[in-house]
Amino acid sequence: MALNSKIPAGSLEEKWEKYKSTCKLVNPANKRQLEIIVIGTGLAGASAAASLGELGYKVKTFCFQDSPRRAHSIAAQGGINAAKNYQNDGDSTFRLFYDTVKGGDYRSREANVYRLASVSANIIDQCVAQGVPFAREYGGLLSNRSFGGTQVQRTFYAAGQTGQQLLIGAYQALERQVALGNVTQYSRHEMLEVVMIDGKARGVIVRNLVTGELERHFGHAVLLCSGGYGNVFYLSTNAMGSNVTAAWKAHKKGAYFGNPCFTQIHPTCIPVSGDHQSKLTLMSESLRNDGRIWVPKKQGDNRKPNDIPEEERDYYLERRYPAFGNLVPRDVASRAAKERCDAGYGVGASKQAVYLDYASAIQRYGKIEVSKQGIENADAATITKLGKEVVKEKYGNLFEMYEKITGENPYEVPMRIYPAVHYTMGGLWVDYELQTTVPGLYALGEANFSDHGANRLGASALMQGLADGYFVIPYTLGNNLADDIRTKAIPTDHPAFVEAENNVRDRINKLMSIKGTESVESFHKRLGKIMWDKCGMARNAQGLKEAIEEIKALRKEFWSNVRIPGDVNEFNPELDKANRVADFLELGELMCMDALNRNESCGGHFREEYQTEEGEAQRQDDQYMYVSAWEYKGDSNFELHKEELIYDVVHPTQRSYK
Amino acid sequence: MSWKQAFSSSVGKKIQMSLTGIFLILFLIVHCYINAQIWFGEDAFLTAAHFMGTNVVIRTIEIGLFAFLILHIVQGLSLWAKNSKRRNTRYAVKAGSQTSPWYRRSMGLLGTLILLFLIIHLSKFWGPNRFAQTFGSGELNLYELMKEEFQNVVIVVIYLLGCFALAWHLVHGVYSSMQTLGLTTHRYKTMIKNVGVAFSIIVTVIFALMPISFYMHWVN
Amino acid sequence: MEHYHMNLTLKVWKQKNKNEKGRFETYQVKNISSEMSFLEMFDVLNEQLVAENKEPIAFDHDCREGICGMCSMYINGRAHGPWHHTTTCQLHMREYKDGDTIVVEPWRANSFPVIKDLVVDRQAFDRIIQAGGYVSVNTGNAVDANAIPIEKHDADESFASAACIGCGACVAACPNASAMLFVSAKVSHLSLLPQGDPERKTRAMNMIHQMDKEGFGSCTNIGACEAECPKGISLENIARLNREYLGAMFDGGSQNAI
Structure with a gap:
């Protein structure tokens, strides 16, 4: 099947405006007859479900957590970008578009990114109207801060809990629709299959995680808003339950998977402390605004950080990238940290960490406060004290979190940080309308591949999730459903539903019948280790080939030796996890295949064979300026389709942050 | 609504x-x-007592007082009963004073103790006096009555216990009533708490000193 | 920070489902690192149970960074354990020493029925939000975000109330199993902002009505909720909710409440 990205004609600025004014509409009476299924209730899912409910569609939402409000969007800390130019510092829709395309290392679609940038301002308006308490200045207007990879202040934030506040806003809008009867909400339900009728997605099979029962739900359209698949690495900043299952089921039903190898490794996470580690905790990128990153100049230096004098410290980001310094994009910062640690300059017990130091920020803020308060001849202790107070106001909750986890006081001792898997730019391939290659099946938010190319800029994930849900899908879904108004709701005793349910039941029974000796968790850990070592921050052809074989072997072992205690028809978290890990074991292989196919380095995908002399990522635009869209053809059998990326406006260059 | x-x-x-x-x-x-x-x-006291016992306005308010008292008791007991049924399976390990002072969790119990005390108290003074006023020879000399009653150490101890229960009930009660009316804003909450504690101490100490004063013959 | 290892005795509530009776089960865990989080210690225990072919303990958790509100253990008499302003997932084992016994129970409240072991059903909170915990604004209706300036102090206070993660520790800790802190945080969050003002009266009325309907106890201003709230939601929110309620009571305009 040839990929049709359905990008509207016209100039970049006109595309979306034109689309909106010419797309087909569904009249209100017909909307009431159209049923929509939304899988996942994070920013994308909750905003989509709420907006569609407001329009009058009959919506059902499903989430595996106990409430839609728990979706992992809640954990986003730093902020959300929007081209409001409230700071008068030269921001514009075009600049946000340009930064995002550049930050994505020229592997995203211009039209999508431009649309994202142009609706970004509406998102902020919408959220404020919902009562999202963004940070404000004393004048009562919204406050902004800067973020990695940009030189303007366009990030709106609510302390270190922006994701939480935005999600709660969307969740409240969703609950309002539930109260009005437009949305029915199913919590502790996990989607396990897409039901296809006459080539279209017409429903899902979900498992009630409390009772274990399988349920059939019909929908004229199915929206997957199920997030990313970073948990394939076992250790990531994702929530424990984040999984690829919904997207993977869709993939196996014909939805192509776009750029699966594009994974973002976030530079500022709390390092691993031991084998027991179950997840990694992110420290907001905003910490790089004021913190300085360094390692000792001497290899294997075992002195305490505060005992290492200034001249023996290597502020390697400032040294290598004087223009952006500590604010280089995430992929660059992560690789630089890895480079230093691999070269033997790492710090802490594991030597897999670098310092993020606030000492100079404390001094700088302290001096500002002293002059603000008119204190004359302030001594060093006063300056430090006042400086700490300022830092506490800005980053207090993050410092507190760091102290809880590590037991160290970051006001006194530099924090130790190390990169960790954070976000997956890859996801289900979608066209301009967010529809996958399966008609009637859509993917929104992190679950799709569309807007971030090979690397996502900070504070853009929230923007994309909400753009898709609030401002894109209400139009594009209507455009497609306008042709579906004559389709009556299909009863769920249709043979396709029966068959889909039987398939799900068979797989669950198969899993339960293995009765092996090894826990699901240990398989997941082993998969994660293969992925991190061979398909992580740096990849090479040989490692990837090995990884593919290792994953195949591990998958085989899983299906013959996994042990799942408990029963099918009860609350059984081990079984839930097994269902998810089984899918990760297939996805991991595809990620490695994709990484192997892409003989270049770009954004988060760093192939060691393709780097400049200075160790920067080297793209191969003549060969790889395309989106890899993989079609599932059976076990270990994927066919590559290419969507060529055409840059009409931006001219791809070697990214430089020097 | x-x-x-x-x-x-x-x-x-x-x-x-x-x-x-x-x-x-x-x-x-x-x-x-x-x-x-x-x-x-004695005169000062009897004048005041006479005023309280005979003034029409005061006697009218007295009816209201009893109505409110009964409402407070009935509502309080019913809240206590209902609230204690909100958790059918109890915790094996309780937080106790780690998360809240005991008296805040014991308002129902303290209130019940006060009620028991009140029954004794009313039956000693208010009851006989009103009875005498209505059916007997007129007002009793409450001062003399007290002098007599508070020679009994048991009665004095009961009164002191009543004061004790009242003090703790008030420490939370004053603050709690203001909190329920929404007056304990950031600006006023510390002040209200402190005033509440001070009030509880002053009022109950004065109450407690009365039986003690009679028992110890500090007043005649 | 000194690292060390410890052996512990755990007494954990086991309950097959909502209808069956539960009981405590005793487990031994060995060689627990002081660097682990409390939930990672449970991971170790569960791995051990799977290896012994026993059923692991069901417990709720998801983000493990203190923000999703899913984790919910009552540890040695304390909701989310002994650390101040901390969720269970952020509690770390350096709190404990070798030989300690730890009793772990689920949130206990009739309005939070046990689903299994330490997992409870908190959907009552969703229904309370459905009763009015929102601003009625459809997508696309918004004016420019800076059209209405909001005093920084109000915005900050609103944010402090909005920090609630809906974990239910307030209900678990309250001797009356009251949900007032949760309800008041939402009412405060919205009533402090001009956007939430038009619906403030019906919101307070309807949310309280729903809270009562769900069977939560009533607030007697004990303050255990505030002491246990992992996000530091203050009792001032309850005072504000009471004010909102009184305001609505004396206002004829809230006829459409309930």
């Missing part, structure tokens, strides 16, 4: 507790003032 609905929600009931509680607090101030007259001589 009707008034009935407004007052019958959980918050509405709390507002009833708060308003009746505040009325009872005001009454305590008056009661305390009258009691304090004992230290200014």
Whole structure:
């Protein structure tokens, strides 16, 4: 099947405006007859479900957590970008578009990114109207801060809990629709299959995680808003339950998977402390605004950080990238940290960490406060004290979190940080309308591949999730459903539903019948280790080939030796996890295949064979300026389709942050 | 929403507790003032007692006082009973004083102790006096009555226990009534708490000193 | 920070489902690192149970960074354990020493029925939000975000209330199993902002009505909720909710409440 990205004609600025004014509409009476299924209730899912409910569609939402409000969007800390130019510092829709395309290392679609940038301002308006308490200045207007990879202040934030506040806003809008009867909400339900009728997605099979029962739900359209698949690495900043299952089921039903190898490794996470580690905790990128990153100049230096004098410290980001310094994009910062640690300059017990130091920020803020308060001849202790107070106001909750986890006081001792898997730019391939290659099946938010190319800029994930849900899908879904108004709701005793349910039941029974000796968790850990070592921050052809074989072997072992205690028809978290890990074991292989196919380095995908002399990522635009869209053809059998990326406006260059 | 609905929600009931509680607090101030007259001589006390026992306005308010008292008791006991049924399986390990002071968790119990004390108290003074006023030879000399009663150490101890229960009930009650009315804002909450504690101490100490003063013959 | 290892005795509530009776089960865990989080210690225990072919303990958790509100253990008499302003997932084992016994129970409240072991059903909270915990604004209706300036102090206070993660520790800790802190945080969050002002009266009324309907106890201003709230939601929110309620009570305009 040839990929049709359905990008509207016209100039970049006109595309979306034109689309909106010419797309087909569904009249209100017909909307009431159209049923929509939304899988996942994070920013994308909750905003989509709420907006569609407001329009009058009959919506059902499903989430595996106990409430839609728990979706992992809640954990986003730093902020959300929007081209409001409230700071008068030269921001514009075009600049946000340009930064995002550049930050994505020229592997995203211009039209999508431009649309994202142009609706970004509406998102902020919408959220404020919902009562999202963004940070404000004393004048009562919204406050902004800067973020990695940009030189303007366009990030709106609510302390270190922006994701939480935005999600709660969307969740409240969703609950309002539930109260009005437009949305029915199913919590502790996990989607396990897409039901296809006459080539279209017409429903899902979900498992009630409390009772274990399988349920059939019909929908004229199915929206997957199920997030990313970073948990394939076992250790990531994702929530424990984040999984690829919904997207993977869709993939196996014909939805192509776009750029699966594009994974973002976030530079500022709390390092691993031991084998027991179950997840990694992110420290907001905003910490790089004021913190300085360094390692000792001497290899294997075992002195305490505060005992290492200034001249023996290597502020390697400032040294290598004087223009952006500590604010280089995430992929660059992560690789630089890895480079230093691999070269033997790492710090802490594991030597897999670098310092993020606030000492100079404390001094700088302290001096500002002293002059603000008119204190004359302030001594060093006063300056430090006042400086700490300022830092506490800005980053207090993050410092507190760091102290809880590590037991160290970051006001006194530099924090130790190390990169960790954070976000997956890859996801289900979608066209301009967010529809996958399966008609009637859509993917929104992190679950799709569309807007971030090979690397996502900070504070853009929230923007994309909400753009898709609030401002894109209400139009594009209507455009497609306008042709579906004559389709009556299909009863769920249709043979396709029966068959889909039987398939799900068979797989669950198969899993339960293995009765092996090894826990699901240990398989997941082993998969994660293969992925991190061979398909992580740096990849090479040989490692990837090995990884593919290792994953195949591990998958085989899983299906013959996994042990799942408990029963099918009860609350059984081990079984839930097994269902998810089984899918990760297939996805991991595809990620490695994709990484192997892409003989270049770009954004988060760093192939060691393709780097400049200075160790920067080297793209191969003549060969790889395309989106890899993989079609599932059976076990270990994927066919590559290419969507060529055409840059009409931006001219791809070697990214430089020097 | 009707008034009935407004007052019958959980918050509405709390507002009833708060308003009746505040009325009872005001009454305590008056009661305390009258009691304090004992230290200014028998006449001073009897004049005040006579006024309280015979003035038409006061006697009318007295009816209200009893109505509010009963409402406070009935509503309080019913809240206590209902709240204790909100958790059918109890915790094996309880937080106890780690998360809240004991008296805040014991308002129902303290209130019940006060009620028991009140029954004794009313049957000793208020009851016989009103009975005598209505059916007998007129007002009793309450001062003499007290002098007599408070020679009995058992009675004195019961009164001191009553004061003890009242003190702790008030420490939380004053603050709680203000909190229920939403007055404990950031600006005022510390002040309200402190005033509440001070009030509880002053009022109950004055009350407690009365039986002690008679027993110890500090007043004659 | 000194690292060490410890052996512990755990007494954990086991309950097959909502209808069956539960009981405590005793487990031994060995060689627990002081660097682990409390939930990672449970991971170790569960791995051990799977290896012994026993059923692991069901417990709720998801983000493990203290923000999703899913984790919910009552540890040695304390909701989310002994650390101040901390969720269970952020509690770390350096709190404990070798030989300690730890009793772990689920949130206990009739309105939070046990689903299994330490997992409870908190959907009552969703229904309370459905009763009015939102601003009625459809997508696309918004004016420019800076059209209405909001005093920084109000915005900050609103944010402090909005920090609630809906974990239910307030209900678990309250001797009356009251949900007032949760409800008041939402009412405060919205009523402090001009956007939430038009619906403030019906919101307070309807949310309280729903809270009562769900069977939560009533607030007697004990303050255990505030002491246990992992996000530091203050009792001032409850005072504000009471004010909102009184305001609504005396206002004829809230006829459409309930």
